[in-house]
Amino acid sequence: MCSRLTANELAERLHVSRRWVLDQTRSKTDPLPHFSRGRVKLFSWFYCPDSPLQAWYSRHEVGTTKRR
Numbered sequence: 001m002c003s004r005l006t007a008n009e010l011a012e013r014l015h016v017s018r019r020w021v022l023d024q025t026r027s028k029t030d031p032l033p034h035f036s037r038g039r040v041k042l043f044s045w046f047y048c049p050d051s052p053l054q055a056w057y058s059r060h061e062v063g064t065t066k067r068r
Contacts, residue, residue, distance in 0.1 A: 003045040004035070010043045032056055 011018045024032035025041055033052035034041045044053050 004042045005045055007041055007043070013045075030056065030059065 005013070007018050007021045011021045014021070021032065021043075022041070025034050032043070033056055034043050036042075
């Protein structure tokens with residue numbers, strides 16, 4: 001079963017701010033994949049099979065100097 005993370009937990013694992021995570025979920029061009037449970041946004045962690053978060057992370061190359 002996949003692990004579900006809150007915005008705070010995901011931010012901690014990616015070494016970014018909670019605000020950055022929430023801003024990425026509202027992106028018009030390529031939003032960060034998430035699930036809404038009421039007002040709470042949840043994220044699937046990377047080791048899930050075919051994780052949409054893993055695909056998003058790969059497209060953005062977060063944490064590398066190649067990002068524009």
